[in-house]
Amino acid sequence: MKLEAISFKNNTLSIIDQTLLPQHFKIITLDSLNKSIEAIKKLKVRGAPAIGIIAAYTIYIEAKKLSQKNSLTKRSFNDVCKSVASSRPTAVNLFWAVRQMEITFRKFSPNGNSILISELKKRAISIHKKDKIKCSKIGENGSPLIKNVNNVLTHCNAGMLATGGSGTALSVIYEAHNSNKNLHVYVDETRPLGQGARLTYFELKHNNVECTLLSDNAAGSLFAQKEIEAVIVGADRIAMNGDFANKIGTFPLAVLAKTFNIPFYVAAPITTFDQNAKSKEDIPIEMRSKKEILSFWNIDDELNYNVYNPAFDITESSYVSAFITDIGIIKKPFTTNIKKSLQL
Template sequence: MAINDIPRTIWWEDGKVVLVDQSRLPLVGDLLVCNTYDGVCHAIRGMAVRGAPALGVAAALGVALWATTAGARIDDVESFLAELDRVADEIAETRPTAVNLAWGAERMKRFARDNADVNLSELRDLILQEALAIRAEDEDRNRAIGANGAALLESGSRVLTHCNAGSLATAFFGTALGVIFSAHEQGKIEGVWVDETRPVLQGARLTAWELKLAGVPFKLITDNMAASIMRAGLVDAVIVGADRIAANGDVANKIGTYGLAVLCKEHGIPFYVAAPTSTVDLTLAHGDDIVIEQRDEREVTGVTVSGVIAPDSSAASRAFDLLTDGGPYEVPIAKGHQMVIDRKGGAYRFDGWFRIAPPGVEVYNPAFDVTPAEYVTAIITECGVVRAPFGESLALNCQGSGAIHELG
């Protein structure tokens, strides 16, 4: 088992965008094939692809997909550029918090206009090559983050991480998990504590899956166990990713991150944020300006599950054949539970949502929170390790990096 056993997250194949459907992992490993940029937008909204760096790559590939499909029918440069801008803006607006999404879309818009002096056929090819370059750059940045972060850890480190800032959240390798993977290769990791990360359980579903594939020792815990294991002296560092970092060092990340940072300060544990410079947004003075996405209340009032049914007899196979003969079969379940059974190759797949809260309850479900810079020990980017005062150090670290403030 090694890091290379983890699949790439998103790529270009035969004129289409292909991505791992993370909404069904780890028990179902489906690929989504997007023929249009609308399909990429749907995948982003449904969190089939997620994680700030991966969203930046998805935005770039989505724009390239439009340019080589619907955009190929436009024969006027100005009309092409105007429509490309509209498409890029639409992709960027699918989710508001992760700045990489807007960064990827904006970089593609700027690139297209900077190269508008060539003929349209050549421009479309250049746009695709730029999107592929963004994907390749992402892996290079993540590996540099991993090396920079691993240098901060001592031998025998016990690290806690939250959500999934792993390979699945990027084109490949990961940010916070990239640090852990690099440190593990150097023999520094004794073990990893994996927060399950309610309500969508990215820690339990995705981070645990990645660490298992990579052969990194870990234990899965519920989110509310973190304080207890810190007090017991079982955590040497916390490493998380980020969705947007403001100019003063305030960090927006998965809901629950702020609480971990407060706990770290109370227990004297370093709190590290691992993110590429494309996640830094120097156009925002502080975290209060970051838009926090509100998600569907069903993420809190119930649980989503996916799996594959393996009939244990010919009679069972015939029964499932009958149920799915006319297409997906919605199982009639009382109390608002839902389950759909569908054929998948020679087997059968189910997707379900099961209610755990009483019907009619009010729900507040922000997807992210903001950790004030005063709780952050250091921010690890591909350009190095940044420490307070972040207002000065972040600006220097991001200089010439092509972060969103330089795309203006």
């Protein structure tokens, strides 16, 4: 069984339905705008890089349909882009991918629909292929940081199931594991939807990396016992000062890491840095349905529980040891070095 979150073959876009893992492995086809948006919103596909890839392919597929109906215009194309971009608010890779498709449209629309559709397809495929390369580079760049580490903690899922390649945080782990078979990973279950329990543990075992699942609130005891030597997580959006958003529950780990003087690494492609976000104040946080929490405990809606359920939290840059990217390691001072890395 091959773990490939996204497949695009013969003009057909397919994904692994991640809501069914690990009990069931099912491939579903995304052949319409509505299906793609539903898949993103319902987390059938998730992870910032993967969402960006799906966005690009969906825009191409819909543009092709519009062209076949002789209704592909600047307005109809923009409507598709807006719909895709509105599917989730926090992951900046989504908006980056949409912008790339918009740029391609503006550049090639004067050349006629045949050339335009061909170029949109090429751009979507390129985004997918380049993400795979970026994942490998992240692994290569980050693995020396944990080459002598035996126990690392990760949160949520930042691996093959979240990207177009080997992952971000997990790519570093996979690369390090190639030279250190003793590397062991503690996996937060990642409530309320269990991406760590359902996806990361499943993925690591599939790739023969030893791992142990723990409840999110058990992490502190492992730090106190000096069992954790490093923490590595992904990111959905990184501000220009190094503040970043990641799956809810990330920030407490950063606090623990700082308290116990443990390195806290963030792995992400350079496209996750948002040039329009100066700091945490500029990062929108998606709020999810209360049903995601209540259903876990079989609590009926009629009981009218008040529920706080953000999809992400913000970790300030002061807690971050370094950012591991596809173009290298970004160290402190982050405001200066992020700008240098982005060549601003």
